Amino acid sequence: MRGATLSGTGSYVPEQVITNRDLERIVDTTDEWIVSHTGMRERRIAAPEQASSDLGTEAARAALADAGLEPDDLGLIICATISPDTLIPGAGSLIQANLGASRCGAFDLASGCTGFIYGLGMAAGYVRAGYCEHALVVATETLTRLTNWTDRSTCVLFGDGAGAAVVSGIEGEGGLLALELISMGEAGDLLKVPGGGSRRPLTPELLAQRADRIVMNGPELFKLAVRLVPEVAERLVARVGLQMDDIDVLIMHQANQRILDAAAKRLDIPDERVVSIVEKYGNTSAASMPLALDIVNRQGRLRPGDNVLLVGFGAGFTLGGALIRWTQPPRVPGH
Ligand SMILES: CC(C)(COP(=O)(O)OP(=O)(O)OC[C@H]1O[C@@H](n2cnc3c(N)ncnc32)[C@H](O)[C@@H]1OP(=O)(O)O)[C@@H](O)C(=O)NCCC(=O)NCCS
Numbered sequence: 103m104r105g106a107t108l109s110g111t112g113s114y115v116p117e118q119v120i121t122n123r124d125l126e127r128i129v130d131t132t133d134e135w136i137v138s139h140t141g142m143r144e145r146r147i148a149a150p151e152q153a154s155s156d157l158g159t160e161a162a163r164a165a166l167a168d169a170g171l172e173p174d175d176l177g178l179i180i181c182a183t184i185s186p187d188t189l190i191p192g193a194g195s196l197i198q199a200n201l202g203a204s205r206c207g208a209f210d211l212a213s214g215c216t217g218f219i220y221g222l223g224m225a226a227g228y229v230r231a232g233y234c235e236h237a238l239v240v241a242t243e244t245l246t247r248l249t250n251w252t253d254r255s256t257c258v259l260f261g262d263g264a265g266a267a268v269v270s271g272i273e274g275e276g277g278l279l280a281l282e283l284i285s286m287g288e289a290g291d292l293l294k295v296p297g298g299g300s301r302r303p304l305t306p307e308l309l310a311q312r313a314d315r316i317v318m319n320g321p322e323l324f325k326l327a328v329r330l331v332p333e334v335a336e337r338l339v340a341r342v343g344l345q346m347d348d349i350d351v352l353i354m355h356q357a358n359q360r361i362l363d364a365a366a367k368r369l370d371i372p373d374e375r376v377v378s379i380v381e382k383y384g385n386t387s388a389a390s391m392p393l394a395l396d397i398v399n400r401q402g403r404l405r406p407g408d409n410v411l412l413v414g415f416g417a418g419f420t421l422g423g424a425l426i427r428w429t430q431p432p433r434v435p436g437h
Contacts, residue, residue, distance in 0.1 A: 108426060111165055115263040115386075121144045158183070158197045158266070193210055194210045213416065241387075260387070264393070277426065281425075335413050351410045353413075354414065356383065
């Protein structure tokens, strides 16, 4: 059966860094609290003239270069984002135009921080069905634009960034081995932007209440993530007849170092196989897993035959995981 694999990865983060010390000047918080509760030390913030499609375009170009492809080789662009430049048009179409990809479809996908996994599943299905040879999944977020900078319980967490992967058809072994997508809409209130949609179109009153900004129940999300992320991981590994010990690289959604530690402990996966970029980039929502994936790929840590497990969770409430058998040769670090 025709398979689908990741033939290239890319990422981009804006230049400007916000440190915990910078946040101490904005809200009632401390570097010590942020580090001990989240593991975060800094995150990136987009320049005023940058929007999500700009970050996504850079990540997409890097992924295409890594795959050795041209924009016209793409048959589909899926943009996972909850912070598109505008509601209409979608960021996926803007990225398509920026790339000059003239022979492909494009759409946006809003599954919160799990978006990259959803996109991977859609792209792999499309490629496997033979509708195209190469599809691009680009996850890009400027969540600092949705952040309530007076709410210390959320504003310290989020950063901006983008990650991308090219999904290509292959004959034979490897690539995406298993996928699981879950939605638990009944828990949707745990993370939301209450105003600005068709339910509550923005009014001056809603804007004054900052209803266009993220509201989050952190402790409840924390508990759900620590319980459900390992469950998804275990099911994916069992489905393809592997043991957790066979997982070479585990990339979870980068929301909090304590979540990564607790989930890895429950799965009994040693720290050196668990990827963490929380300290440097904070929570970049949908971009966090492809950004982490590209960083380890660039470090030359991924080798053909490696079992790479991605598991994410986020607004919706959504959950998802993908088990990939790496097929690309290792990248030379620094290139
Ligand atoms: C948000 C999160 C870091 C909060 O950590 P926590 O240990 O659960 O902390 P709590 O919310 O229980 O708050 C503990 C105390 O710290 C305070 N606090 C919250 N944010 C603070 C900050 N930035 N600086 C200082 N104190 C802070 C709270 O007000 C609370 O004080 P109180 O006990 O006097 O009421 C954590 O719950 C988390 O990471 N949750 C998951 C979030 C997530 O995954 N979101 C993304 C989903 S995609």
